[in-house]
Amino acid sequence: MGQNSKLPYDKTDAISIFKYALPLLNHTLRDIVGNDAIAGYSLDNHGKGNLGQMVEKLYYLYEPNSSIEPDFKEAGVELKTTGLKKLKDLSLQIKERLVIDMINYNEVVNQSFEVSVFYKKCRLLLLLFYLYQKGIEQYDYVFLLAALWKIPEKDLLIIKHDYQVIIDKIKRGEAHLLSEGDTEYLGACRKGQKGDSLREQPYSDIGAPRRAFSLKPSYMRTVLEYIKKSGKSSVINFDYKVKDSQIVTTKELQEKSFEDVILQRINPYKGKTYNQLCTALNKRYDSSKSKYAALASRIITGNSINVNKTEEFKKAGLQLKTIRVQQNGKIKEAMSFENIDYHEVYETENWEDSRLYEIYSGRFLFVIFKADGNTIRYFNSKKNSYTEEDSYSLVDAFFWTMPTHDLKLAENYWQGIKKAVLDNHIAPEFFPKNERFHVRPKGRDSKDLVDNPNGGQVKKYCYWFNNDYVREIVRNNATE
Numbered sequence: 001m002g003q004n005s006k007l008p009y010d011k012t013d014a015i016s017i018f019k020y021a022l023p024l025l026n027h028t029l030r031d032i033v034g035n036d037a038i039a040g041y042s043l044d045n046h047g048k049g050n051l052g053q054m055v056e057k058l059y060y061l062y063e064p065n066s067s068i069e070p071d072f073k074e075a076g077v078e079l080k081t082t083g084l085k086k087l088k089d090l091s092l093q094i095k096e097r098l099v100i101d102m103i104n105y106n107e108v109v110n111q112s113f114e115v116s117v118f119y120k121k122c123r124l125l126l127l128l129f130y131l132y133q134k135g136i137e138q139y140d141y142v143f144l145l146a147a148l149w150k151i152p153e154k155d156l157l158i159i160k161h162d163y164q165v166i167i168d169k170i171k172r173g174e175a176h177l178l179s180e181g182d183t184e185y186l187g188a189c190r191k192g193q194k195g196d197s198l199r200e201q202p203y204s205d206i207g208a209p210r211r212a213f214s215l216k217p218s219y220m221r222t223v224l225e226y227i228k229k230s231g232k233s234s235v236i237n238f239d240y241k242v243k244d245s246q247i248v249t250t251k252e253l254q255e256k257s258f259e260d261v262i263l264q265r266i267n268p269y270k271g272k273t274y275n276q277l278c279t280a281l282n283k284r285y286d287s288s289k290s291k292y293a294a295l296a297s298r299i300i301t302g303n304s305i306n307v308n309k310t311e312e313f314k315k316a317g318l319q320l321k322t323i324r325v326q327q328n329g330k331i332k333e334a335m336s337f338e339n340i341d342y343h344e345v346y347e348t349e350n351w352e353d354s355r356l357y358e359i360y361s362g363r364f365l366f367v368i369f370k371a372d373g374n375t376i377r378y379f380n381s382k383k384n385s386y387t388e389e390d391s392y393s394l395v396d397a398f399f400w401t402m403p404t405h406d407l408k409l410a411e412n413y414w415q416g417i418k419k420a421v422l423d424n425h426i427a428p429e430f431f432p433k434n435e436r437f438h439v440r441p442k443g444r445d446s447k448d449l450v451d452n453p454n455g456g457q458v459k460k461y462c463y464w465f466n467n468d469y470v471r472e473i474v475r476n477n478a479t480e
Contacts, residue, residue, distance in 0.1 A: 083132035157253040162186035173204030181401030184316035218317030346453040
């Protein structure tokens with residue numbers, strides 16, 4: 001190993017550091033370093049420290065520290081351990097967001113992205129994925145996957161803009177209003193417990209909760225997908241090629257933000273009726289309920305691919321939602337989301353680790369269509385006859401994040417759902433309702449059932465926004 005002969009790896013070489021991690025796979029840290037090392041670490045640190053710190057000291061043989069440099073500064077590599085959950089079908093799922101660095105509100109406002117601690121630590125990550133198991137010690141988690149992950153240039157451009165959004169909000173004296181839904185890939189996530197003392201922020205006297213820069217669960221999910229598709233337990237992504245469709249180029253992101261690119265694609269189509277949109281987009285008339293969502297998606301992608309399944313939307317956890325507004329301004333329909341995963345609700349302890357928090361705290365793209373007084377006529381093959389229905393014109397589009405106050409209501413809503421699941425009361429009369437959210441059935445019929453974590457099977461139910469809430473969102477954000 002030359003200049004690093006005292007270490008079993010070359011600390012100046014990222015590949016050497018990565019390869020040295022591979023014997024950990026399919027083992028626990030205790031398996032590799034032994035009981036005496038674990039006991040000595042616990043005694044020295046009084047049981048404190050996370051798994052990453054233990055790997056650094058006991059396996060890589062260097063002392064963890066709070067340096068602003070990456071863990072392996074000579075190679076520019078930051079080591080991170082991150083948890084996976086095993087689902088009932090034995091597939092693996094990301095457990096949580098990947099925390100990179102704590103946010104010091106007073107310092108980050110004076111740091112450009114390129115000189116920030118976050119940037120130094122995020123560029124090249126050694127990711128060690130372990131299987132999380134409730135009730136066992138961290139050093140007994142089994143490592144399953146490893147990745148030497150260089151964040152792609154295009155991702156860095158989006159992350160750089162996310163960073164600036166967070167900094168700008170702090171500079172407005174709004175650190176206490178930060179939300180993971182403000183941004184695409186990079187989140188400012190809450191850290192600590194409820195009741196922890198608030199932190200000072202530089203441009204306001206209002207205390208702000210502790211937060212950290214993190215890569216969102218949706219972004220980490222795409223990293224896990226990349227590893228799975230490789231068919232290997234360890235990968236280096238230096239020749240990274242995305243398998244999903246991409247809708248924004250590096251060149252576009254060098255000139256504009258991701259959201260500006262998307263909105264500028266939609267703007268030329270404002271005011272067009274359904275028939276005009278179909279003609280402009282070379283799309284056949286569609287009798288399905290999702291035809292307006294398909295039109296909005298086609299405008300953004302330029303093809304028939306569902307925009308929610310593109311690389312950028314998946315990495316951001318971004319959701320396209322289309323809303324149809326009547327001529328009188330009312331909205332008939334509530335807004336549905338995914339079905340409740342009862343096992344996930346049953347097993348998740350904290351609101352901010354829940355799937356519903358990820359959905360509701362995420363970013364939304366709302367595309368608004370309004371009844372225009374015309375009709376559309378098409379042949380309905382199921383009825384073997386022609387059908388007429390109201391026509392809607394595209395009138396507006398905007399990105400939206402759920403306000404902090406509404407997220408608190410959503411937390412109470414989730415807690416009520418969790419209580420119903422834990423009490424084995426999975427039925428409408430036990431699910432909570434409030435002025436924003438409700439639960440309703442989403443199965444095909446009464447025989448469309450799913451497994452109950454308490455045993456047996458139960459009906460499918462779904463998360464919903466109330467239609468009055470959807471109307472309020474449109475009224476407060478639409479320009480038309």
